[in-house]
Amino acid sequence: MRGLTLIEVIVVIAIVGILIGFATIQFVSLMQDAKLTEQRDLLISEIEDVKLKSLTGFPHGMTLPSAASFNKVRLRDGTCSVTVATTCGANTDCPAGETCEIGSANFVRDTGELFTILSIISLSSPVKLSMTDTTELWFDRKGIPRGNGWLIGNRTFRIWYDSDNDNLLDAGEKNKEVVISSAGRIQYE
Numbered sequence: 001m002r003g004l005t006l007i008e009v010i011v012v013i014a015i016v017g018i019l020i021g022f023a024t025i026q027f028v029s030l031m032q033d034a035k036l037t038e039q040r041d042l043l044i045s046e047i048e049d050v051k052l053k054s055l056t057g058f059p060h061g062m063t064l065p066s067a068a069s070f071n072k073v074r075l076r077d078g079t080c081s082v083t084v085a086t087t088c089g090a091n092t093d094c095p096a097g098e099t100c101e102i103g104s105a106n107f108v109r110d111t112g113e114l115f116t117i118l119s120i121i122s123l124s125s126p127v128k129l130s131m132t133d134t135t136e137l138w139f140d141r142k143g144i145p146r147g148n149g150w151l152i153g154n155r156t157f158r159i160w161y162d163s164d165n166d167n168l169l170d171a172g173e174k175n176k177e178v179v180i181s182s183a184g185r186i187q188y189e
Contacts, residue, residue: 032161032174039127040159040176044186046072046121047137051184054139058089059107061115061138061146067128067167073115075138078102087114108150109138128162130169131155143184155180 050060050072059075080086080094081101087093088100093116109115123129131137134147137155145155160175162168169175178188 029174032163035124035127036159036161036174036176039123039129040178040188042121042123043070043129043157043159043178044188046070047178047180047186050137051139051143054141055143059109059138059140059146060118061109061136063115063117063137064129064131064135067130067162068125069120069122070129071120072118074118075107075109076114076116077107089116107141109136109146111149123159126162126165128160128167128169130158132158137180139184145180145182145184152182154182 046062050062053060053074058077061073061075063071063073065071074089076087076089076093078088078100080088080098082098083095086095091098091100094100132155133153134155136148138146138150140146140150144152146152147155157178157180158169158175159178160169160173163173164170176189178186180186
């Protein structure tokens with residue numbers, strides 16, 4: 001009766017080890033892809049929400065204070081009835097007894113005009129986010145995307161898995177793109 005030699009056992013163990021290594025690499029890659037897709041879908045959901053709110057009221061938007069989070073914001077485009085130098089978006093923004101007068105509102109984010117932060121959304125670490133050419137995305141009352149200075153144009157978000165945690169998209173890091181066309185259509189990969 002013949003058994004297995006030591007060399008045959010070592011070869012089999014090496015082959016199994018190589019297969020486990022490839023499976024682990026694929027598993028990690030799939031997990032990173034799943035996390036990116038989840039965070040991309042969250043971003044798209046929040047973009048749709050601010051777009052819808054802009055269509056039905058004051059312009060809403062998003063600001064990017066850091067690569068790890070973004071803010072949902074609302075324009076404060078009216079003035080208080082007595083303290084006219086105070087901008088407001090609702091009666092709660094004015095001192096007691098005053099009302100928010102929106103008759104003077106132009107529904108445009110003017111330079112230096114105030115906005116209210118509605119919520120701060122943090123991304124799951126180590127996923128990061130950037131937007132090309134601007135740090136603000138606004139939607140006007142027609143659902144058209146606007147940037148800093150209220151300029152119309154495509155807006156591109158880049159969301160990536162920052163494996164080295166340097167807040168920079170490096171070669172080889174998985175990433176996804178979300179593009180908002182100048183007509184307000186959201187496209188993603």
